[in-house]
Amino acid sequence: MNNFDFYNPVKILFGEGKIGEIGNEIPKDALIMMTYGGGSIKRNGIYDQVIKSLSAFKIIEFGGIEPNPKYETLMKAVELGRTKKVDFILAVGGGSVLDGTKFISAAIPFAGNDPWDILKKPGKIEISNAIPYGTVLTLPATGSEMNMYAVISRDSTTEKLSFGHPLVFPKFSVLDPVVTYSLPDNQIANGVVDAFVHVIEQYLTYPVKAYIQDRWAEGLLQTLIEMGPKALTSPLNYDVRANVMWSCTLATNGILSLGVPTDWATHTIGHELTAFFGLDHAVTLAIVLPSLLRDTKEEKRQKILQFAERIWNIKVGTEDRIVDEAIEKTEAFFQSLNVKTRLSDYGITKEQIRPIIQRFEERRWKLGENKSIDSERIQRILLASI
Amino acid sequence: MNNFDFYNPVKILFGEGKIGEIGNEIPKDALIMMTYGGGSIKRNGIYDQVIKSLSAFKIIEFGGIEPNPKYETLMKAVELGRTKKVDFILAVGGGSVLDGTKFISAAIPFAGNDPWDILKKPGKIEISNAIPYGTVLTLPATGSEMNMYAVISRDSTTEKLSFGHPLVFPKFSVLDPVVTYSLPDNQIANGVVDAFVHVIEQYLTYPVKAYIQDRWAEGLLQTLIEMGPKALTSPLNYDVRANVMWSCTLATNGILSLGVPTDWATHTIGHELTAFFGLDHAVTLAIVLPSLLRDTKEEKRQKILQFAERIWNIKVGTEDRIVDEAIEKTEAFFQSLNVKTRLSDYGITKEQIRPIIQRFEERRWKLGENKSIDSERIQRILLASI
Numbered sequence: 001m002n003n004f005d006f007y008n009p010v011k012i013l014f015g016e017g018k019i020g021e022i023g024n025e026i027p028k029d030a031l032i033m034m035t036y037g038g039g040s041i042k043r044n045g046i047y048d049q050v051i052k053s054l055s056a057f058k059i060i061e062f063g064g065i066e067p068n069p070k071y072e073t074l075m076k077a078v079e080l081g082r083t084k085k086v087d088f089i090l091a092v093g094g095g096s097v098l099d100g101t102k103f104i105s106a107a108i109p110f111a112g113n114d115p116w117d118i119l120k121k122p123g124k125i126e127i128s129n130a131i132p133y134g135t136v137l138t139l140p141a142t143g144s145e146m147n148m149y150a151v152i153s154r155d156s157t158t159e160k161l162s163f164g165h166p167l168v169f170p171k172f173s174v175l176d177p178v179v180t181y182s183l184p185d186n187q188i189a190n191g192v193v194d195a196f197v198h199v200i201e202q203y204l205t206y207p208v209k210a211y212i213q214d215r216w217a218e219g220l221l222q223t224l225i226e227m228g229p230k231a232l233t234s235p236l237n238y239d240v241r242a243n244v245m246w247s248c249t250l251a252t253n254g255i256l257s258l259g260v261p262t263d264w265a266t267h268t269i270g271h272e273l274t275a276f277f278g279l280d281h282a283v284t285l286a287i288v289l290p291s292l293l294r295d296t297k298e299e300k301r302q303k304i305l306q307f308a309e310r311i312w313n314i315k316v317g318t319e320d321r322i323v324d325e326a327i328e329k330t331e332a333f334f335q336s337l338n339v340k341t342r343l344s345d346y347g348i349t350k351e352q353i354r355p356i357i358q359r360f361e362e363r364r365w366k367l368g369e370n371k372s373i374d375s376e377r378i379q380r381i382l383l384a385s386i
Numbered sequence: 387m388n389n390f391d392f393y394n395p396v397k398i399l400f401g402e403g404k405i406g407e408i409g410n411e412i413p414k415d416a417l418i419m420m421t422y423g424g425g426s427i428k429r430n431g432i433y434d435q436v437i438k439s440l441s442a443f444k445i446i447e448f449g450g451i452e453p454n455p456k457y458e459t460l461m462k463a464v465e466l467g468r469t470k471k472v473d474f475i476l477a478v479g480g481g482s483v484l485d486g487t488k489f490i491s492a493a494i495p496f497a498g499n500d501p502w503d504i505l506k507k508p509g510k511i512e513i514s515n516a517i518p519y520g521t522v523l524t525l526p527a528t529g530s531e532m533n534m535y536a537v538i539s540r541d542s543t544t545e546k547l548s549f550g551h552p553l554v555f556p557k558f559s560v561l562d563p564v565v566t567y568s569l570p571d572n573q574i575a576n577g578v579v580d581a582f583v584h585v586i587e588q589y590l591t592y593p594v595k596a597y598i599q600d601r602w603a604e605g606l607l608q609t610l611i612e613m614g615p616k617a618l619t620s621p622l623n624y625d626v627r628a629n630v631m632w633s634c635t636l637a638t639n640g641i642l643s644l645g646v647p648t649d650w651a652t653h654t655i656g657h658e659l660t661a662f663f664g665l666d667h668a669v670t671l672a673i674v675l676p677s678l679l680r681d682t683k684e685e686k687r688q689k690i691l692q693f694a695e696r697i698w699n700i701k702v703g704t705e706d707r708i709v710d711e712a713i714e715k716t717e718a719f720f721q722s723l724n725v726k727t728r729l730s731d732y733g734i735t736k737e738q739i740r741p742i743i744q745r746f747e748e749r750r751w752k753l754g755e756n757k758s759i760d761s762e763r764i765q766r767i768l769l770a771s772i
Contacts, residue, residue, distance in 0.1 A: 001628040003401025008394070014645065015389025209625035211612065212632055215605025223597045239595035242387040242645075246598055255641075259400065259628075 069100030089133035095142030099150035141191030143252030190282035265367035455486030480525030527577030529638030576668035651753035
């Protein structure tokens with residue numbers, strides 16, 4: 001097991017009715033900026049629940065944070081927050097609203113000239129303050145509600161970059177499985193795929209004798225495999241939705257990656273597919289992961305064999321065949337949730353992926369747990385994903 | 387899945403050499419009170435490592451905190467801390483030193499007349515302040531290093547009581563598996579039993595469709611079963627010790643009990659065996675648990691069947707036989723670690739347990755996840771443990 005540090009001070013309020021308790025978690029007399037997305041919370045009643053719960057507070061609103069939240073949009077919230085001198089932010093939404101709010105929280109008091117530096121120059125600029133915030137999660141997927149990371153896009157440069165800082169952990173996050181009942185099927189399916197890939201990227205690397213982390217990763221994968229399809233066929237089953245929701249949070253609250261190598265290449269490549277083609281985040285993961293696993297199966301062999309046996313119960317066949325079958329079953333799992341796994345399913349051709357390869361060539365990034373995935377391999381992986 | 391709240395702000399520094407980093411975690415200019423036990427840390431080099439790491443700080447020492455830490459001893463540390471006006475406490479030891487330090491941390495600034503009220507009147511007295519503290523764990527077992535609970539004994543009344551408060555979470559805990567190399571076998575074995583029973587008490591209750599919590603509990607049990615014996619036969623195997631150490635912490639950091647019923651009857655009964663006979667904490671658990679499971683096997687049937695299949699791989703036989711076999715295997719696991727499972731192994735007779743039964747009769751406590759374990763059942767369980 002590798003050395004590690006762990007710190008996660010987010011308070012979780014989990015369960016039906018928990019939105020009613022958020023008033024207790026926010027400092028009295030705080031001026032709250034409530035951030036949200038396209039307005040679905042006004043149609044499904046979540047907005048009303050939140051407003052009722054915060055009747056003792058003064059609230060200003062900032063709606064319209066889009067999926068893959070844009071720097072350009074978020075800077076308007078930063079301006080609003082600065083002008084009104086907000087004391088607390090309440091993010092009501094999915095991963096995009098939460099990620100966007102993390103950026104807003106850090107950018108409002110940011111002392112530098114250009115808040116884009118928070119994303120562009122991580123580690124080189126100082127974040128010494130952040131507006132405290134809480135979240136009401138409406139879409140289980142990214143785990144943003146219990147970590148300190150955010151991914152932000154910028155239209156003007158077609159960039160999608162991430163940052164993380166201990167000051168942008170949420171103070172609290174409310175997870176009420178009931179709020180997910182009204183979500184469209186594809187968003188639930190996307191959430192399950194996103195969480196599944198998050199776990200895989202912390203689990204399918206090379207073994208370091210971190211037996212607990214392996215078992216816990218496997219426990220989440222098993223739960224997602226069992227609950228994911230049921231979340232689509234029985235959308236009003238509270239316990240199914242509760243297990244999906246909690247799985248998504250635990251997949252990225254940091255506990256799985258302690259003391260183990262992590263990959264994250266699928267996410268990094270996927271971000272570019274979103275930046276260039278506007279594909280849903282989870283869709284890009286379902287496209288990239290199978291090809292990436294095939295391309296890295298020698299490096300990941302030992303863990304894929306464990307994954308094959310413990311998760312997919314594959315026990316017979318040559319090692320090569322077992323590895324291939326585990327990857328096939330993973331791809332089939334995504335498809336069983338009606339998430340497509342090929343670029344061509346979205347009409348994307350070989351020619352269209354060239355700018356992505358070019359960008360990786362320029363960046364000279366080496367991805368994956370072994371830093372072995374260079375632009376050449378990324379090209380091969382993307383071509384195999386057509 | 388039941389509703390739950392979760393909050394755990396403890397920073398964990400895990401791995402070889404991490405003692406060297408504690409200076410970064412303590413406020414500059416703090417006057418530190420270092421608490422420890424019987425002095426083994428001076429013989430095995432841990433004391434020197436800590437002192438070296440804190441060379442920039444002023445330190446006063448309070449040694450001599452005994453196993454099952456005593457109120458009478460701890461109050462001396464409270465007096466010292468008050469007199470010297472300490473700003474920070476560093477607990478270096480096992481669960482007893484850590485639990486004792488939690489009490490010291492809360493008692494130094496306690497505004498009430500009698501600090502014993504912290505234990506005697508939980509919820510009825512106010513803890514509004516605590517001296518911040520960190521820990522260097524020397525004995526993996528109780529998980530005290532990552533939770534807000536402590537168990538304290540009082541000689542004058544033969545009581546062993548617990549308290550918990552969010553203000554007594556450690557600020558940080560250092561877990562270096564290397565420091566466990568010099569532990570005697572029986573302490574390692576006790577730690578494995580303690581952690582195993584902690585997991586069981588959050589897992590073997592009644593099912594509430596909390597599938598992740600089940601899987602994670604099972605993951606820890608499997609790891610303890612695989613690593614426990616190896617920790618005795620290969621005491622210098624870093625990865626074995628690391629997995630045991632991290633399992634012990636995760637067993638009681640709160641994450642397993644979220645949204646599920648918990649039992650804790652074994653611990654509550656075991657505490658009395660320690661209070662009356664001075665038995666090691668883990669020894670009392672190894673004695674009580676098998677009899678308790680046999681006495682409650684109808685209430686726990688569904689989960690014991692799951693435990694039998696997933697942990698002990700028992701798949702054939704009648705349900706009754708499977709349940710019995712799972713309990714037998716659990717008892718045999720404790721014995722395989724050379725931890726005895728009978729009161730008679732320690733020369734304790736039927737007559738001697740009468741005062742314990744009397745005390746439970748007076749208290750009229752109903753223990754267990756169903757509040758169904760009354761003094762009559764406790765008598766039956768203890769008699770079956772002879």
